[in-house]
Amino acid sequence: MTTPTFQDTVFALKKYWSDRGCIIQEPYDVEVGAGTMAPETFLRVLGPDPYRVAYVQPSRRPADGRYGENPNRLYKHQQLQVILKPSPADVIDQYLGSLTAIGIDLSKHDIKFEEDNWEAPTLGAWGIGWQVMLDGLEITQFTYFQQCGGFDLDLVPAELTYGLERLCAFLQNVDSVYDIEWAAGTKYSQVRFEEERQFSKYNFELADVQMLWQLFDLHEKECHRLLQTTDVVLPAYDQVLKCSHIFNLLDSRGAISVTERVGVIARVRRLALGVAKAWIAQTNPAPAEEALA
Amino acid sequence: MNLYPFLLEIGTEEIPDWMIVPALNQLQDDFQLLLDQHALGGKVKSADATPRRLVLRAEHMIERQVDTEELVSGPPKSAGPGAAAGFAKKLGATPDQLVTQTTPKGEYYFLTKRTQGQATAAILARELPNLILKIQWPKTMYWNGKGSERFIRPIRWLVTLLGDSEIPFEIGGVHSSNTTAGHRLLGKPSIMVTIGNFDEQLRTNGVILSAEKRREKIETEIAGLLSGKGLRVKPDPDLLHTLTYITEFPTAILGGFDSQYLELPSEVLITVMRHHQKYFSVEDTKGNLAPHFIAIMNTNADPDGLVRHGNERVLRARFNDARFFWQQDQKKKLEARLPDLKNVTFQAKVGSYFDKTQRMVHLVAQLGGNKNAQRAALLSKTDLTTDMVKEFTDLQGIVGGLYAKAQGEHEPVWRAIYDHYKPVSMEGEIPSTAEGRLLSLADKWDTLRSCFDVGLIPSGSRDPFALRRAAQGVVRIVVEGQVKFDFPGMGDDLREFMRDRIEYYFRDVRNFAYDEVRACMAAGRQDLLDLESRLKRVKAFRPTPDFEPIAASFKRIQNILKQANFEQTEGVRLPLLEPGPETDLYSEYTRTANQPLETRIASLRPKIDLFFDKVLVNAPDPAVRKNRLTLLNSILWDFSRIADFSEIVTER
Numbered sequence: 001m002t003t004p005t006f007q008d009t010v011f012a013l014k015k016y017w018s019d020r021g022c023i024i025q026e027p028y029d030v031e032v033g034a035g036t037m038a039p040e041t042f043l044r045v046l047g048p049d050p051y052r053v054a055y056v057q058p059s060r061r062p063a064d065g066r067y068g069e070n071p072n073r074l075y076k077h078q079q080l081q082v083i084l085k086p087s088p089a090d091v092i093d094q095y096l097g098s099l100t101a102i103g104i105d106l107s108k109h110d111i112k113f114e115e116d117n118w119e120a121p122t123l124g125a126w127g128i129g130w131q132v133m134l135d136g137l138e139i140t141q142f143t144y145f146q147q148c149g150g151f152d153l154d155l156v157p158a159e160l161t162y163g164l165e166r167l168c169a170f171l172q173n174v175d176s177v178y179d180i181e182w183a184a185g186t187k188y189s190q191v192r193f194e195e196e197r198q199f200s201k202y203n204f205e206l207a208d209v210q211m212l213w214q215l216f217d218l219h220e221k222e223c224h225r226l227l228q229t230t231d232v233v234l235p236a237y238d239q240v241l242k243c244s245h246i247f248n249l250l251d252s253r254g255a256i257s258v259t260e261r262v263g264v265i266a267r268v269r270r271l272a273l274g275v276a277k278a279w280i281a282q283t284n285p286a287p288a289e290e291a292l293a
Numbered sequence: 294m295n296l297y298p299f300l301l302e303i304g305t306e307e308i309p310d311w312m313i314v315p316a317l318n319q320l321q322d323d324f325q326l327l328l329d330q331h332a333l334g335g336k337v338k339s340a341d342a343t344p345r346r347l348v349l350r351a352e353h354m355i356e357r358q359v360d361t362e363e364l365v366s367g368p369p370k371s372a373g374p375g376a377a378a379g380f381a382k383k384l385g386a387t388p389d390q391l392v393t394q395t396t397p398k399g400e401y402y403f404l405t406k407r408t409q410g411q412a413t414a415a416i417l418a419r420e421l422p423n424l425i426l427k428i429q430w431p432k433t434m435y436w437n438g439k440g441s442e443r444f445i446r447p448i449r450w451l452v453t454l455l456g457d458s459e460i461p462f463e464i465g466g467v468h469s470s471n472t473t474a475g476h477r478l479l480g481k482p483s484i485m486v487t488i489g490n491f492d493e494q495l496r497t498n499g500v501i502l503s504a505e506k507r508r509e510k511i512e513t514e515i516a517g518l519l520s521g522k523g524l525r526v527k528p529d530p531d532l533l534h535t536l537t538y539i540t541e542f543p544t545a546i547l548g549g550f551d552s553q554y555l556e557l558p559s560e561v562l563i564t565v566m567r568h569h570q571k572y573f574s575v576e577d578t579k580g581n582l583a584p585h586f587i588a589i590m591n592t593n594a595d596p597d598g599l600v601r602h603g604n605e606r607v608l609r610a611r612f613n614d615a616r617f618f619w620q621q622d623q624k625k626k627l628e629a630r631l632p633d634l635k636n637v638t639f640q641a642k643v644g645s646y647f648d649k650t651q652r653m654v655h656l657v658a659q660l661g662g663n664k665n666a667q668r669a670a671l672l673s674k675t676d677l678t679t680d681m682v683k684e685f686t687d688l689q690g691i692v693g694g695l696y697a698k699a700q701g702e703h704e705p706v707w708r709a710i711y712d713h714y715k716p717v718s719m720e721g722e723i724p725s726t727a728e729g730r731l732l733s734l735a736d737k738w739d740t741l742r743s744c745f746d747v748g749l750i751p752s753g754s755r756d757p758f759a760l761r762r763a764a765q766g767v768v769r770i771v772v773e774g775q776v777k778f779d780f781p782g783m784g785d786d787l788r789e790f791m792r793d794r795i796e797y798y799f800r801d802v803r804n805f806a807y808d809e810v811r812a813c814m815a816a817g818r819q820d821l822l823d824l825e826s827r828l829k830r831v832k833a834f835r836p837t838p839d840f841e842p843i844a845a846s847f848k849r850i851q852n853i854l855k856q857a858n859f860e861q862t863e864g865v866r867l868p869l870l871e872p873g874p875e876t877d878l879y880s881e882y883t884r885t886a887n888q889p890l891e892t893r894i895a896s897l898r899p900k901i902d903l904f905f906d907k908v909l910v911n912a913p914d915p916a917v918r919k920n921r922l923t924l925l926n927s928i929l930w931d932f933s934r935i936a937d938f939s940e941i942v943t944e945r
Contacts, residue, residue, distance in 0.1 A: 086437075086438065109592075110590035110592050113306070113344070136607045156435060156438060
């Protein structure tokens with residue numbers, strides 16, 4: 001068997017989860033720091049309706065950029081995100097099956113589930129779970145969501161987040177993510193190196209701090225306006241994502257002092273909680289009133 | 294009567310290793326309590342666990358509770374047949390079942406009430422769900438939707454057997470049965486078991502149920518991997534415990550790394566291996582770190598070497614990161630990082646690490662610290678701004694010390710920085726140099742003072758800033774490091790807090806008797822070195838025959854003075870002393886004034902006894918009475934500088 005390319009692995013995982021009833025979504029087109037933040041997770045886990053979805057989400061973390069010089073650290077990495085709501089009783093077996101599906105012979109490897117609870121204060125979200133270790137390498141974050149947007153969840157979703165670069169570097173036995181074969185004959189570096197280099201430079205050196213603060217204020221104001229005077233929730237949530245990404249940029253520019261930091265996080269959080277509340281009210285009027293009471 | 298064995302298995306998804314043993318202990322205790330409360334006979338025999346199962350065994354259980362009879366007293370016979378009928382009806386009986394008996398109060402109706410014992414299986418089926426769900430975990434979750442049952446991780450199967458029978462109950466849609474599950478990869482997902490073959494069936498399916506056996510397997514295999522290679526494992530009981538409870542079938546493998554990484558400080562390499570990868574470090578016979586590691590798999594073999602290869606690959610990436618951090622961090626000296634500390638919060642209400650550093654430098658100087666100690670204090674927190682510490686937070690202090698050394702700071706300076714988080718535990722060693730002890734002391738004392746100043750005071754089990762540990766560190770450094778320290782700038786709350794920690798230290802760590810600790814502390818605790826020496830004297834003196842009587846006498850003296858509301862205003866007036874026991878006592882008291890406590894008590898004791906025997910303290914003449922009280926008070930006061938003997942628990 002030939003070694004699967006990056007995209008082979010993505011195809012195999014999408015096929016695997018598609019066969020298990022997941023909608024295969026495309027990446028969300030607003031900058032996010034993690035697959036969790038895409039509305040397909042943040043909003044869909046709320047409320048009593050079952051949902052199954054999988055998608056690749058490019059995830060931007062400006063402060064993690066290394067100008068393309070570090071073999072394992074990236075400003076933007078690709079997560080394959082799976083939401084199974086509610087989580088089936090055999091969810092771990094299904095997960096292990098996905099590893100087999102991408103060519104990992106589990107009888108020749110070591111798998112461990114090590115405690116790792118997930119928490120995202122800006123989203124009012126947390127869950128219980130593990131990091132899944134394959135031969136000492138963390139390949140997946142496995143989380144049973146408990147709360148999102150400040151609400152206890154009606155159904156408990158299982159969230160599986162595969163770190164695709166790590167996983168593929170492992171499968172292809174290369175020491176640098178840039179050496180991953182993305183497609184036959186094309187390396188990861190050919191696809192992404194320049195992006196890493198240029199965005200690292202922008203994020204750390206060039207981004208206009210004053211402009212970013214203005215943008216933050218504008219998006220925040222827009223979010224409040226939408227929540228207070230209109231019935232559109234999804235555009236309001238885009239404003240939250242914008243604020244969150246701008247916050248990350250300001251952080252990588254070193255523009256947020258310790259004292260400011262807590263305050264800015266609280267501002268983003270307030271927006272996220274407002275959106276979650278509005279979404280629940282809109283999609284499930286009755287339970288939302290309960291939650292508000 | 295037949296007696297039955299019992300087995301309960303709670304099958305779950307992977308439970309965090311550090312929570313397993315406490316949960317198992319609770320399960321055992323609660324189950325024994327259940328057996329006792331319901332008189333089911335039986336004793337808990339064993340409790341075992343892996344990350345995916347908690348298993349409890351009991352033996353000698355009875356099949357059903359014995360029937361009981363109880364004689365219930367009813368109305369007096371004089372109340373008449375109507376009352377008797379009412380009484381019988383209330384207990385579900387008929388009047389003809391009543392008997393009359395004569396009691397001291399007269400003749401009364403009685404009914405023998407028989408209660409049929411319930412089947413053990415029925416009681417367990419009713420009680421076990423609650424018993425399981427009330428296990429306390431540090432953090433629980435729900436998995437069946439809002440408002441459903443909570444546990445540490447989802448419960449996926451339940452095995453409950455009493456003898457050969459299953460005990461049916463249900464938790465969150467999981468029905469108990471006789472079917473367990475094997476190791477995720479080495480075993481079958483569904484295995485019928487009996488109490489007799491349970492361990493064996495698990496073993497066949499890749500699960501070693503006994504933690505002790507898993508631990509032994511790890512240790513034996515490590516020894517086997519290293520034997521004949523001139524290598525030995527760096528002992529690490531905590532890591533061994535973790536790995537024992539993170540695996541169902543542990544197998545050790547030996548991996549290696551390029552010896553070029555040995556250029557990095559061993560502290561860094563060991564931290565990467567231990568904390569990030571859960572590997573044991575390996576050293577050569579001279580104790581130098583060797584370019585190898587031991588990883589523990591949760592499976593039975595690594596036939597193609599893929600697991601070893603994978604772990605080596607991950608470690609290489611980690612070491613490369615560490616080396617990168619090391620090189621990057623050297624580009625900015627520690628001193629140049631001082632202003633950056635303004636952006637590192639120590640505590641929101643207290644301020645930044647920059648502020649803390651300023652206070653520490655001042656405090657070190659105040660405590661008599663030399664130039665080196667002050668320099669160490671100035672640089673001590675700057676490593677918090679390095680990439681290395683941001684990545685490996687456990688290495689704070691150590692990294693600072695190593696960087697200071699690399700940047701040419703004097704040895705007393707870098708050693709002090711290196712050591713200043715010590716002692717890290719009750720048993721951990723204190724800093725090895727005088728400068729290190731002062732710095733560590735100043736750091737901890739500043740933390741305590743500044744947190745208490747803004748009301749961050751530990752209560753009950755809540756101690757988010759680890760102030761108890763800081764206080765314990767202060768006490769240990771002062772006493773064991775022989776540091777002169779008078780608790781500068783201590784408020785009332787902190788004084789109270791420190792008193793508890795000092796008492797705890799001398800009592801539980803140093804094993805002085807609690808009443809000796811109280812007695813000596815009551816005589817002063819501002820100077821811990823003095824307190825320690827007094828404690829040693831009292832402890833040495835305690836087994837001597839004079840000790841208890843004299844302690845009792847002091848108690849008596851204290852009571853007398855208290856009852857008289859006595860306050861000393863002048864010295865003993867010789868002319869008022871009565872010849873005989875009173876004068877004798879006084880002269881012995883003055884004669885021995887310069888002798889140590891121990892010899893003094895031996896010679897004073899008979900005089901005191903005689904005084905109490907022959908002399909009336911409450912003399913009719915107020916001047917004589919006052920003079921006697923003054924004498925007693927003087928004696929008491931002299932000895933109270935050593936200890937308040939009234940705190941000593943005596944047999945009389």
